[in-house]
Amino acid sequence: MGSVPRRYWIWIIPAVVVAAGIFYYVVDPAKSFLVPKCPMKMLTGYDCPSCGAQRAIHAFLHGRFLEALSYNLFFIVAIPFLLATAYAVVMVRRPEPSDFTLRLYDFVTSRYTLYSYVAVYIIWWVVRNILGC
Secondary structure: OOOOOHHHHHHHHHHHHHHHHHHHHHOOOOOOOOOOOOHHHHHHOOOOOOOOHHHHHHHHHOOOHHHHHHHOOOHHHHHHHHHHHHHHHHHOOOOOOOHHHHHHHHHHOOHHHHHHHHHHHHHHHHHHHHHOO
16 A cells, blocks of 8 residues: 555645535534534633634635634634645646746745744734733
8 A cells, every 4th residue: 555646636635625615614613513622722721823713714615704804813814825835835736837836835835934924823822812812
């Protein structure tokens, strides 16, 4: 039994994302037992940086953008970054990727971008627990 060839990942990852999107469109995380609850919140009572993300995704997929932001304000940073990263990672593997794709890939995978994202993530974690956001 070998590993999955690289060429299949270009189809597997988008399929998983679409399946997750359909799941979160159909299932309301606030009301369903199918969706896991945050272990950090359950153990400590503090919100992790991603707390509310499942509810935010559900609201976002239903076009309720302000409600999505009310669940997790970090969504403003996370969604564009994750979409840009997904696009760049998939498109850079195509034959003759565009200059834009190559520059975007270099940007989203650079050490400084990743460190900055993690720093903002940690700052959000602290701020949301201090201010109760």
